[in-house]
Amino acid sequence: MNEELLINADECYRQAEQKAAHYFKSLYEQVEQKTFVPTLTEDLQTWKHNHIHHRSLLSIFSGGKGKPDSRGYHHYIQWLNYTGKLDNYLDRSISYIFMRDLGKALDSPDTLYRIGRVVDSLKSHLTKGDKDETFSMAGLYRIAQKEGVESSLIWVINKLKTVSSKIPKGMDAEHAQRKLIKIIAGVIMQEIEEMNDETSPEERTRRLDAAIRLGYSYGLTYPFIDDLLDAKILSDNEEKQYSDLIRTTLITGSVPELGEWTGDNVDLIRYIHSELRDAFEYIRDHQRRETRKYFFEQSYVFFNSQEVDRVKDLSNANYTNEELYIPIILKSSSSRLIVRSVIGASEDKEFDNRTFFYGIYNQLADDFADMFDDMKDGAVTPYTYYMKYHDKRLDLINPFELYWTVISNLIHNVYGSDMKTREVILDRAINGLKRFKERVGTEKYNEVMSLFASGIPKFNRLIQDMVRKADDVDFFDKLLRDHMITTLKNEQKEKEEFLNTIKTLRHQINNILSIPKKENMSLTEEPIIDAANYSLEGDGKRLRPIVTWFMGVNAYGLQSSAIEPLLRSLEYMHTASLIFDDLPSQDNASTRRGRPTLHEVYSIAISEITGLFLTQKAIWEQTSLDQFDSKTVLKLIQYSARITADMCRGQAMDLDSKGKQLTLKQLNMMCLYKTGIGFEASLIMPAILSKASELEMEALKKFARHAGIAFQIKDDLLDVEGDTTLLGKPIGKDTENNNSTFVSILGLESAKKEMWENYCTAMEALQEVPRNTTFLKHFLDYVINRDH
Structure with a gap:
């Protein structure tokens, strides 16, 4: 490995922390001043006109088709198409994916054109009139045939089967499969976005083939690094050995030999070490010289911020706001920046900036949805920490208020008050609250809101009014996620x-x-x-x-x-x-x-x-x-x-x-x-x-x-x-x-x-x-x- 590919880990992480600290300071000031309240109040008042529909007396007495459970994949798609809602549903869903996963701004005519093409293609597939399962093995293989990447699909199917069989008890095999599939899809999307109409069929096949393998190689880190270290499967000594091995790999650019392993999980670790080594070397070898260092830096920032968060103890009452939020800013942004760097894409400052500012929004939404599971597991997140110490630590930032601050900051400071961006982000935010309320029940939901939204009563009443009344805020990726989990x-x-x-x-x-043998045979x-x-x-x-x-x-x-x-x-x-x-x-x-x-x-x-x-x-x-x-x-x-x-x-x-x-x-x-x-x-x-x-x-x-x-x-x-x-x-x-x-x-x-x-x-x-x-x-x- 050439010396120029190695990174100064401490300096790399220090610079990332400084950038995250500057971003956090800006958010902190907005939270303290509650500038998000009047801004988002005006936004929501405009937004709600497209989402609160008053039913006529005729429709009440005539009955008609009621909205089906959105968890019923096929019926829900059919209902959306029948009611004329499918176009808007797919448009906001694909627009959100272009923002979140591809780092795009929605005020770009080229981006809007690409979104339209994806929406038309997806709608055509979803309304074919049968229950053809795109996400069945046969359906996926037919798609792979059209792209000429059958061998890669066969390879990754066999890999997923093996990984699933190796997931130890105490970890969720279905979650691991879903996450891996999602990351593979994300890397493929990034690669497709890098191509254009002038890309030859042969070149497209070659790049998609590599994207499938790169997606698996990167995605493998989630079950076999993040989830494994979070699940407490390994002993304390094994965790240290394993973390040191990962850290050395990212700093030197080379996977060390496993050596003598002390612990009960030696067979598991041998398999993981072998598989991760192959995956890491595949990614490394597919990096362009000018993007390798960036890949290693982002990977190290992601890993180290995860480690910083992982060792936090909910019984420690002394974490500062900076200690709680800066690692979140780092890991939530770097995880998506890595996806682009994995395929060796050229530098894009605008993409990097949008992705950096956007990450914490997604992380805070996920942490909100998982707060009770996290509290049960003793995990430190902004929500679990606030739930435990809000009455003892008056200096703590309310994460729910920070969440809305991030939304306001994204809409107006990052995306320039773009109307479509506002529409999509507010759709997503209200949808997240509706899904959470449906999952935990009204009583539990009201308890949560009384804690996290008590400091903004007027704004909270507006939010809750939207949660009760607003419609047409569902998203295809959530439907697909639920469908995939149910299917798995x-x-x-x-x-x-x-x-x-x-x-x-x-x-x-x-x-x-x-x-039988017969008698007298x-x-x-x-x-x-x-x-x-x-x-x-x-x-x-x-x-x-x-x-x-x-x-x-x-x-x-x-x-x-x-x-x-x-x-x-x-x-x-x-x-x-x-x-x-x-x-x-x-x-x-x-x-x-x-x-x-x-x-x-x-x-x-x-x-x-x-x-x-x-x-x-x-x-x-x-x-x-x-x-x-x-x-x-x-x-x-x-x-x-x-x-x-x-x-x-x-x-x-x-x-x-x-x-x-x-x-x-x-x-x-x-x-x-x-x-x-x-x-x-x-x-x-x-x-x-x-x-x-x-x-x-x-x-x-x-x-x-x-x-x-x-x-x-x-x-x-x-x-x-x-x-x-x-x-x-x-x-x-x-x-x-x-x-x-x-x-x-x-x-x-x-x-x-x-x-x-x-x-x-x-x-x-x-x-x-x-x-x-x-x-x-x-x-x-x-x-x-x-x-x-």
């Missing part, structure tokens, strides 16, 4: 239910698979039964009968006991196919399901006979579906026979392909016959028993076939990247056997893209199925995220 929590809950269902069903299916029959049960007792996933059970019982309402023969039939057929597949004349596998293959334990001849036996046993089980009419059962058996023939055709294609280089089309066809049709059967057989429509069955077939291909590609990827212990079989067998696979034909990265393409197509097919498909969505997520 619901997905986690559904995933747990899915895995529990899988575990329970797998156990139940295992219990009904064993083939001949000596020639007994080895076949033993061999069949040996294969059935392996550690199989039982995915096909599990999917069949779900579709039959949960989707179609069939009795579980009635379809037991079908569950056995599917697993017998699948196990037979594996026995044949493992034979020396075919794949010559030595292990299957964590144990020696059947021909290794018995003989090749016994294996061949056992495979044939299980195939016939599967048909016999289908004839035992005696709770369904004979025509329906006959239709199912005919379908089963056709599927079995197709699977044999697929295996023949596989054998014929050995040593040959297949095309992607040929490989897809072979995969369809070998794997996709097996998944199809697990869905279509219960649909046949339920007499589902042909249209529904076609949608299920499309889902199953693409899910099957995605499953096979994941198998191919695991054969290259998998863990032998988890897989229960050695990796590298495809290469050893000279098999054509998606990886050998497309390469690793393109194979991953092909898997995601099939994933998206399968997910889109589910939209045509008029059933509860939550299980199938999680099944598909399981298919592409599994490690065995």
Whole structure:
């Protein structure tokens, strides 16, 4: 590392403190003189005309559509569009994001033009008329495809999955994911803002690709530095070791070796150290020479101001106003300045100034919303400190009054009394109070206001009047935030239910698979039964009968006991196919399901006979579906026979392909016959028993076939990247056997893209199925995220 990239940490922080102290002094004088009161009173009197709507007698008696709960993402967007409010809603939302995240002034014609373009694009997407989830994995992947950044999205999805799994107890995994996603989006927005219409498609793709990785790399600091140090997961000694390591990194520009770690969290810290080192080096290496020093300086100011705040103790009654507020000014501004410096953007003094003055507004709003949680945790914020010491320390600044002072200062001194800026900032302020009141309840809210607004009674009455009566102050980013949190929590809950269902069903299916021996069984029959049960007792996933059970019982309402023969039939057929597949004349596998293959334990001849036996046993089980009419059962058996023939055709294609280089089309066809049709059967057989429509069955077939291909590609990827212990079989067998696979034909990265393409197509097919498909969505997520 060149010496010129190193920073003088003490001098860097001292200069930042001086700037923050000057800003705080200006705010302090305005608070003391209460100059914000007449100024904002006039602003609010003008503002309220656009936000207090008196209902006519006709509308009262005619009823009409009431305002839905804004937490209901899709219904709320539909209602806004229906009532003609969507344009203004999106305009103020995007305008606010341009101010907060992009540091823009709203009096710029160019900025207003850009806001208009984003609003039009977003409105077009939100009003498409369906519930297409942009923020689902399939929706995001489709967007990534348009921008040519699929590989980066796949990379970051895998990273987010790993990070979520590593979040220790005592920390909020959903919050960590949401924050990471938000920061990635913020960095992408900054990069997009740096581009223009003259940026070539190739250059745009390259820069967006880097922005995704830079966003993750920067965002990783929140769960694994800020949140980790705040959560008290580490011991005091570990916290000191960890903080010293971060500090040294920012001062020297190089990540030290972890060395000897003393503490109980060594495994966690090793993972975090490795991941943060890669992230830091990626950011550092993507800095331009002229922006590196600025990046390190802002990062150090942010980290050190967080540390200064972190060690504060609520039991200490002697903190000065400067000690309370200056670190907040520093951390709230530097956190956003870093986002721009991360992408190596050119210096922009106006952006820096606006962002510096704006930061504390956002921080005070967040601290207000979280004051009760912070008080419970013993955290020192301006609100918790004032709540505890306001009657003992008359010198303390009232943070609620400072909040309004900052708003007045921003509107009139930073943004030059711009009308649109005033509108957006006051919208946001009133919305924050309305959301807080809704969350804590009227009684608690009134208690808070009696404490924090008692010194400004006339102004407070005006504010509370706005909180009660003002409308059209909601923001899309808040709706999106609530939707994302709800989605992440619901997905986690559904995933747990899915895995529990899988575990329970797998156990139940295992219990009904064993083939009993009959009395007076001949000596020639007994080895076949033993061999069949040996294969059935392996550690199989039982995915096909599990999917069949779900579709039959949960989707179609069939009795579980009635379809037991079908569950056995599917697993017998699948196990037979594996026995044949493992034979020396075919794949010559030595292990299957964590144990020696059947021909290794018995003989090749016994294996061949056992495979044939299980195939016939599967048909016999289908004839035992005696709770369904004979025509329906006959239709199912005919379908089963056709599927079995197709699977044999697929295996023949596989054998014929050995040593040959297949095309992607040929490989897809072979995969369809070998794997996709097996998944199809697990869905279509219960649909046949339920007499589902042909249209529904076609949608299920499309889902199953693409899910099957995605499953096979994941198998191919695991054969290259998998863990032998988890897989229960050695990796590298495809290469050893000279098999054509998606990886050998497309390469690793393109194979991953092909898997995601099939994933998206399968997910889109589910939209045509008029059933509860939550299980199938999680099944598909399981298919592409599994490690065995």
